[in-house]
Amino acid sequence: VDLLGATATSAGYTKDYARYILIGCPFMVSALVLNNQFRFQGNAIFGMVGIFSGAVVNIILDPIFIFVLDMDTGGAALATILSQFLSFCLLVGGTFHGDNLPLSLRAFRPTVERYSKIISGGLPSFWRQALASVATILLNVAGREFGGGDVAVAAMSIVSRITMFAGSALVGFGQGYQPVCGFNYGAKLYGRVREAFFFFFKVAAVGALILAALGFLFSPQLVAIFRRDDSEVIRIGATALRMQCVTFPLMAWFFPTSMTLQTTGLSLKASALAMCRQGLFFLPFILTLPRLWGIPGIQLSQPAADLCSFLVALPMGLGVLRDLRLAQEGLEAQKE
Known part of the structure; x- marks a missing residue:
């Protein structure tokens, strides 16, 4: 846990949490x-119900395991893996419901071509999550x-969670x-792909500006939700959050x-971005x-990266729209 950045205070909690959460990883990934x-089968509602059910159960079990059973962070992890297992079971059952593609070992036909397509399409998400x-x-x-x-670790962890929550709305x-993009691109309805892109951009722009x-x-009030009695954490976190809100x-x-x-198969460009x-x-x-500026340097790192990433994404986005x-x-x- 030292390599992961844990402090002497948080190392024990980290070990307790990891001990349980690693057991549930297969179910979390499968879900x-x-x-x-x-x-991607067009049944997003059922997928949402499966994931949402687990989230609700997680919220209910967290205070029971943490406070009633006095399990601390280990209890939080145990609540998480139990809720993820519930989501996994619901989603597996859902594959046999309606017009969804059922899970079947007899239909399992692995080929190099299929795996190459899966890997190619998934690499951008892999790099995004791995580097995160x-x-x-x-x-x-x-x-x-x-x-x-x-203090700094707590402040930046809080800011990361808040920005992750806001970013999850866009994601x-x-x-x-x-x-929508994939179906229309496959049907060679490139005009609809452009329309969907601009609709996504407009809605995301309005939502991002409001958030x-x-x-x-x-920002001080948001950080204080997590550490109300620690003025230094609030000060550092509020400044960092405001910097990230700018970009x-x-x-x-x-x-x-x-x-x-x-989604349009430009895996190399997507991975690079x-x-x-x-x-x-x-x-x-x-x-x-x-190393140069201490805490201000930590606070500036993500906003600076966001700005540079936008400067790369701008010509890429304009280029794919032109090609469409x-x-x-x-x-x-x-x-004609």
Whole structure:
């Protein structure tokens, strides 16, 4: 746990949490896969019900295991894996419901071609998630080494959770956009893909601006929800949150571009863009800026990475929109 950035205070809690959560990883991963399968079959409601049911159970079990049974962070982890197992069971059962594709070992026909397509399509998501984990580790290490220990780690962890919650709204909307993008792209309805892209961008821009404004105005209050009695955590976290709110609206372009590249099969470009935000840009910033400026360097790392990522995503997004327009014009010319 030392390599993951844990401090002397948090190491014990981390071990207690990991001891349970690792047991439930197979069910958590399987539930995630099945949820995506339902979404791309056009049955997003059932996938949502499966995941949402587990989340509700998790909320109910958390206080029981943590406070009533006095299990602390281990109880939180146990509540999580039990709720994820429930989601897994519901989603597996859902594959045999209605028009959904049923799970069948007899239908399992692995081929190199199929695995190559799965890997190619999944690489952008893999890099996005893998580098996000590395970024979190380095953020914790920077807080421990250059930010004064537990206070900076706690503050930046809180900010990460708040921004992750806000970002999840954009990602969730984008996950609804991806099947629309994929179906229409496969049907060579490139004009509809462009329309869907701009609709996603407009909705994301409005939503991101509202969330960023609220986060900027109420940053101390938001951080205080998690550590009300620690003024130093609130001070450091509020400043970091406001910095991230300044660049958060740029994600309204970043996410549509990344998801469009991934869904239309441009895996190399999608992977490169996915690696930018919390990889190619964030990692150098978090490794250098805290050494130069301490806590302000930690606070600036993610906003600086977001800005650089937007500058990369802007020409990529414009390029894919241009290609879609040209493809649509080509089809129309053939009809004439």
